[in-house]
Amino acid sequence: MELSKVERLLLINQYSILGVLDPDNQNDYELNKEILLQGYKQNYDDLIEWVLDDLPEEISEEVIDILQMYRSLNFSYRGLDKKEKEKVDPEKLKFKGFDGNDETRYMVYARFFMHKLERFEELWGEGKNPDYNTHHSTLSKYRRMLDTWKSISDRYDSNLSADKINRILES
Known part of the structure; x- marks a missing residue:
């Protein structure tokens, strides 16, 4: 999956907000932010693995x-x-x-x-x-x-x- 820097920044900001709103899952959000900040393309799919493909x-x-x-x-x-x-x-x-x-x-x-x-x-x-x-x-x-x-x-x-x-x- 490809993400532009702008898309990554938007997702990083969303994970930061989620971390404040949902402190019980703060560690998960921090991990996701690190993946995006460091540009670990190999792990981008990990961020959306629970999102299913379109239903035909x-x-x-x-x-x-x-x-x-x-x-x-x-x-x-x-x-x-x-x-x-x-x-x-x-x-x-x-x-x-x-x-x-x-x-x-x-x-x-x-x-x-x-x-x-x-x-x-x-x-x-x-x-x-x-x-x-x-x-x-x-x-x-x-x-x-x-x-x-x-x-x-x-x-x-x-x-x-x-x-x-x-x-x-x-x-």
Whole structure:
């Protein structure tokens, strides 16, 4: 990473201010200041190792598509009469999340989008802050479900039949 002298000076000043505001972490701030003052380029990345790379828009768009699909399924289910509702397992209508190990960025973005931005509240389920870690892969299943859902022309009308709901859930 490259930093100009001006950028380094700005960061040094910020670490000085943080040291005053947060004396418990003063040693860390002093270390970071030394890295910047001495121009230790090899260690610049240490200053930002906790800052993640940009989340690809494709991931956030796919998460939102999945949430929209679950919204459609749930609203459609609510509109079914009692006899039709009996054909659908309501447990399968719950958005479970993503695998925390292999689908981490999806899981974290879903949590952020739903709870920090307060979207798709009808999918939250029990408790205000579920972790959405399924501990098993879900993305391939969701993608199959999305393909089926997107093939249905009236998918946004929230009037999917029990048969259409099951066809999507069983994809």
